Structures are given as structure tokens and as C-alpha cells.
Amino acid sequence: MRKVKRIVGNIGFGFGVLMLVSPAILVFLWMLSLSLKNELDNTDYPPIFIPNPPVWDNFAAVFERNDFVKYAINSVIVSFSATGLAILLGVPAGYGIAKMRATKAAVVILIARITPGLSYLIPLFLLFQWIGLTGTVVPIIITHLVITVPIVVWIMMGFFEGLPAELEEAALVDGATIWQAFRHVAMPLAKPGITVATILAFIFSWNNFIFAMVLAGRESRTLPVAVNNMLTFEQISWGPLSAAALLVTAPVLVLTLLAQKQIVAGLTAGGVKGG
Amino acid sequence: MDGAASLAGTAATTTRRRRRNYSRRYWWFVVPCGVVVLATIIFPWVFTLYMSAHDFKLGGGREYVGFANYLKLVEDERFLLSILRTLYFTALSVVLPMVLGLLAALAFHRKFPLRGLARTIFILPMMATPVAVALVWTMMFHPQLGVLNWLLQQVGLPPSLWVYAPETVIPTLVMIEVWHWTPLVMLILLGGLASLPIDPYEAAKIDGATAFQAFWHITLPLLAPFLVVALIIRTIDALKAFDTIYVITQGGPGTASETINIFLYLQAFAYYNLGYASAVVVVFFSIIILLAMVLLWTRARVRA
Numbered sequence: 001m002r003k004v005k006r007i008v009g010n011i012g013f014g015f016g017v018l019m020l021v022s023p024a025i026l027v028f029l030w031m032l033s034l035s036l037k038n039e040l041d042n043t044d045y046p047p048i049f050i051p052n053p054p055v056w057d058n059f060a061a062v063f064e065r066n067d068f069v070k071y072a073i074n075s076v077i078v079s080f081s082a083t084g085l086a087i088l089l090g091v092p093a094g095y096g097i098a099k100m101r102a103t104k105a106a107v108v109i110l111i112a113r114i115t116p117g118l119s120y121l122i123p124l125f126l127l128f129q130w131i132g133l134t135g136t137v138v139p140i141i142i143t144h145l146v147i148t149v150p151i152v153v154w155i156m157m158g159f160f161e162g163l164p165a166e167l168e169e170a171a172l173v174d175g176a177t178i179w180q181a182f183r184h185v186a187m188p189l190a191k192p193g194i195t196v197a198t199i200l201a202f203i204f205s206w207n208n209f210i211f212a213m214v215l216a217g218r219e220s221r222t223l224p225v226a227v228n229n230m231l232t233f234e235q236i237s238w239g240p241l242s243a244a245a246l247l248v249t250a251p252v253l254v255l256t257l258l259a260q261k262q263i264v265a266g267l268t269a270g271g272v273k274g275g
Numbered sequence: 276m277d278g279a280a281s282l283a284g285t286a287a288t289t290t291r292r293r294r295r296n297y298s299r300r301y302w303w304f305v306v307p308c309g310v311v312v313l314a315t316i317i318f319p320w321v322f323t324l325y326m327s328a329h330d331f332k333l334g335g336g337r338e339y340v341g342f343a344n345y346l347k348l349v350e351d352e353r354f355l356l357s358i359l360r361t362l363y364f365t366a367l368s369v370v371l372p373m374v375l376g377l378l379a380a381l382a383f384h385r386k387f388p389l390r391g392l393a394r395t396i397f398i399l400p401m402m403a404t405p406v407a408v409a410l411v412w413t414m415m416f417h418p419q420l421g422v423l424n425w426l427l428q429q430v431g432l433p434p435s436l437w438v439y440a441p442e443t444v445i446p447t448l449v450m451i452e453v454w455h456w457t458p459l460v461m462l463i464l465l466g467g468l469a470s471l472p473i474d475p476y477e478a479a480k481i482d483g484a485t486a487f488q489a490f491w492h493i494t495l496p497l498l499a500p501f502l503v504v505a506l507i508i509r510t511i512d513a514l515k516a517f518d519t520i521y522v523i524t525q526g527g528p529g530t531a532s533e534t535i536n537i538f539l540y541l542q543a544f545a546y547y548n549l550g551y552a553s554a555v556v557v558v559f560f561s562i563i564i565l566l567a568m569v570l571l572w573t574r575a576r577v578r579a
Binding site for chain 2: 034
């Protein structure tokens with residue numbers, strides 16, 4: 001009797017877990033399914049779920065039209081630059097804040113985290129117009145720092161606070177400068193933290209839509225903006241649209257699958273999110 | 276050379292003195308980042324305040340108007356309605372992910388086969404590019420050909436108009452928000468569950484408590500600080516929601532899904548009323564800070 005009860009309980013639990021993960025599975029599989037079917041199958045009702053046979057025309061169409069490759073390169077340049085600069089600036093800053101216990105600096109970072117992205121855009125938009133930078137990727141990289149820098153500083157601050165101070169203190173007593181203690185003692189120890197910060201900053205920069213949408217010209221669009229424009233300006237064809245959407249989000253999904261441990265650690269600790 | 280001098284000097288003094296002397300020199304680690312934060316984060320805050328007191332038209336001049344933009348906002352029915360919509364959207368987008376996130380965290384706290392894989396799949400929506408996902412949702416909402424109406428039909432429910440009707444548009448957008456951000460709540464609570472002590476549970480078991488009693492009297496109170504953190508983060512993120520709403524409805528049909536953020540975007544970058552939009556930013560920001568402070572105050576009380 002007890003055994004039966006346990007088995008029923010386990011089946012119920014398994015069903016519950018299935019219910020929890022199925023919305024995610026369904027949306028991504030439907031995205032994949034739409035991108036692998038021709039237009040006739042995509043607009044069939046009742047819907048056809050499994051592409052038979054799968055066709056690659058939609059992906060080919062995405063690459064042929066819309067300067068997709070150019071926008072992909074823009075996205076790569078923007079996300080890598082914004083992440084790289086944020087690491088260069090944010091890792092030492094996180095270290096400094098942790099060492100000085102500068103809680104006020106931490107509050108600024110926290111407020112930056114809760115400010116809506118749009119509110120930075122009006123002044124920066126005007127600023128870039130006055131300097132004459134609009135139309136290039138430079139303003140987009142600069143505005144993406146608004147997302148990446150707080151993420152990196154926040155994670156690194158927490159990470160450096162958690163490191164034991166003894167090793168650095170020993171280095172300082174031996175005559176190292178504080179820069180050397182940071183560069184050769186603290187930083188190697190903080191590598192896992194830097195990895196987490198890099199991954200999260202990159203993902204949230206890659207996913208960001210609003211900054212590039214306002215600031216980018218025809219030549220400087222990033223992928224999310226390009227995909228959104230496909231929806232707005234072209235006649236709606238589900239296959240190529242899904243293929244494009246899948247290509248935009250695939251790098252991030254793959255990165256999540258590969259680095260899920262780091263991502264979970266970073267998000268649990270900081271509750272960070274961009275935008 | 277300064278470094279060597281201060282090192283030699285501090286060797287003789289007390290530990291506290293030494294710490295403080297070093298402490299000041301760490302400023303140089305923060306300065307480069309500080310300059311960038313000043314230019315990209317603090318400058319916009321200050322400049323927005325300045326602009327909100329001006330009639331600021333793109334290409335045209337600017338004129339000092341004092342509080343006129345704010346006075347206009349108070350009377351702008353479209354803005355006031357957008358506040359109500361934002362609060363409606365936020366309330367739903369906080370409560371549902373909190374409940375589901377707690378259930379998910381409890382589930383993923385237990386050991387079961389393929390747990391790692393299931394957890395990774397569960398957090399994928401949070402990492403996916405919002406614009407890309409929004410496009411897929413748009414196709415799923417199609418009233419005639421969409422897969423969601425087909426699913427409703429299979430379980431015997433009438434079809435819905437989803438984002439194409441004023442009554443259903445906000446609940447539908449909430450559904451996407453829940454799909455996106457329940458994982459973050461789950462992760463925060465999962466971290467909380469992992470840190471709970473096991474002694475109270477063993478004591479409860481000896482006393483013959485049921486699983487539900489243990490959850491209600493031990494887990495929930497101990498998890499309270501984490502629940503409040505998740506609540507704060509979720510509330511702020513729900514208030515800020517933009518990408519999905521903009522891509523799918525752009526505030527429509529009519530203005531049925533025009534939240535403060537969408538209103539702000541349209542004022543600033545569709546109508547180019549930059550001064551007026553800056554006043555919206557200031558009010559919006561104040562609302563967010565106010566709610567964050569209320570929640571932080573709650574957290575302080577929960578901790579006490």
C-alpha cells in the first residue's frame with residue numbers, strides 16, 4: 001500500500017516537472033518547427049508540428065536578404081566591445097569597491113540596475129546627435145556599457161568580498177604594490193567570477209533591443225533590431241521570420257547550455273538582468 | 276615610489292591605520308570605471324532633470340518652462356491610464372511568477388533523474404533574446420492559424436483573440452512575462468532553499484509533522500528574506516518591461532497595452548517631445564524608487 005502511494009506520488013511529481021518545463025520546450029520547438037517548414041505547411045490548419053521533410057529554404061532566404069550577415073557582424077562587434085570594456089573597467093572597480101567597502105558606490109550601481117533603459121536614451125540620444133556619432137556602432141557600444149558595467153561591477157564586488165584577504169596582505173608585506181597584489185594574487189583567484197561576469201554581460205548585451213533601436217541607422221543595426229524590422233516592414237512570412245529569430249537567439253541559448261552552472265551561480269548571487 | 280614610501284610608513288603603525296591608508300589608494304581602481312559611469316549613467320540622470328524643466332523640441336530651440344511639463348502630465352489622461360495599466364500588468368507579473376517560481380524551486384530542490392537538464396531547459400526562456408521570442412509568440416497568437424487557439428480547441432475551450440482584443444491583451448502579455456521571468460524567481464529561491472538548515476526538519480519529522488506542515492511552519496518563514504529579494508527584483512523588472520510589449524503590440528490595440536514605458540517611448544522617439552518625455556522619466560523613476568523603498572522596508576521588517 002505504502003509502495004503504491006509512493007509510486008503514485010512519484011508519477012505526480014514527474015508530471016509536475018513536465019508541466020514546469022513544457023512551456024519552454026513548446027515555444028522553442030515551435031520556433032524550430034516553423035523555421036523548417038515551407039510557407040504552405042506553416043499556414044496550414046490544424047497546424048503541422050513535425051516538418052516532413054524539413055526544408056532549409058527559410059535559412060537560405062534569411063542569408064540572401066536583409067543584410068543579415070552585416071547585422072550579425074554589428075551585433076558581434078557591439079557585444080564583444082561592450083563586454084570587453086566592461087571587464088577592463090569593472091573588474092578593478094569591483095576590487096576597489098570591495099577593498100574600500102564603498103557602500104555608496106555600490107548604491108549607484110544598484111540604482112543603475114533599477115533604472116529603466118529608456119530613461120538613459122533621451123539625453124544620450126541628444127548627446128550623440130550633437131557630437132555627430134549617430135549612424136555608427138560607437139554610440140551603441142557606449143550605451144551598452146550602461147548594461148554591462150553594472151553587471152560586471154556587481155558580480156566582481158561580491159566575488160572579491162568573498163575572497164580571503166590573507167594572500168594579498170602577504171604579498172603587500174613582501175613589498176608588492178597594491179596593483180601587483182591585485183594583478184597577480186587577487187585576479188587569478190577571481191577567474192571564476194570574471195567568467196560569470198563575462199558570460200552574463202555578453203548575453204544581456206546581445207539580447208538588448210532598445211538602445212540599438214533608437215540609436216542605430218541603416219548600417220549600424222544589431223540583430224534584434226533587424227529582426228524586429230522584418231516583422232514590421234516586410235510582408236509576413238512565418239518561415240523566414242522564425243529562421244531569423246532562431247539564428248538571433250541560438251548563440252545565447254547554446255551559451256546557456258554550455259555554461260549553465262556559471263549562469264546559475266551568477267544570477268542566484270546578484271539577481272542581475274540587463275536593460 | 277609613493278607606494279614604497281607608504282608601505283614603509285605603515286609598517287610601524289596600527290593595523291587600522293594601515294587599512295585606511297591603503298583604502299584611499301584603492302580609489303585608482305575605481306576611477307576609470309567611475310568616469311564611464313559618470314558619463315553614461317549619472318550624466319543622463321542629471322540632464323533628464325534639466326530637460327524636464329524645458330520645452331525641448333528636436334531641432335528647435337529650448338525654453339525654460341519650470342514645472343509646466345509636470346503639470347501637463349497630471350492632466351494627461353493618457354499618461355494616468357498608462358500608470359494604471361502598468362500597475363495592473365506589474366501586479367499580475369509579480370504574483371504569478373512568485374507562486375510558480377516557488378513551486379518550481381521546491382521541485383528542483385528535490386533530487387530526481389535528469390534534474391540538471393530539466394533545470395537548464397527551465398531557465399532557457401530567461402536567457403533567450405526577448406525580441407526573437409516575441410516574434411514567435413506573435414505567430415502563435417494568430418487568431419485563425421495560431422497554434423495557441425488550436426491548443427485551446429483541443430482541450431475544449433473557446434478561441435481567444437489574445438493580443439488583438441483590448442480585454443485580453445494585458446493578460447496575454449503577462450503570460451509572456453511569466454514565461455520569461457519565472458526562472459529568475461526560481462533561481463533566487465532555489466539558492467535560498469539550498470542555504471536552509473536541516474535540523475528543524477528533522478525535529479519536525481520526529482514530532483510527526485506532515486510535509487505540508489513542515490513547509491508552512493519551517494520552509495516559508497526561513498525562506499522569507501529570499502522571497503522578498505525575489506519580490507523586489509520581479510517588481511522592478513515588471514515595471515520596466517518594454518521589449519516584448521513594444522514588439523508585439525506597440526501599445527495597441529488602440530492604447531489598451533500602453534504602459535508607462537511605451538508611453539514614454541512614443542513621446543520621446545515617435546513625437547519627439549523630449550522635454551515632456553523627460554518629465555515622464557522623472558515620474559516613472561520616482562515610482563520605481565518609491566516601490567523599491569517600500570519593498571526594502573518590508574525586507575528590513577522581515578529580517579527583524
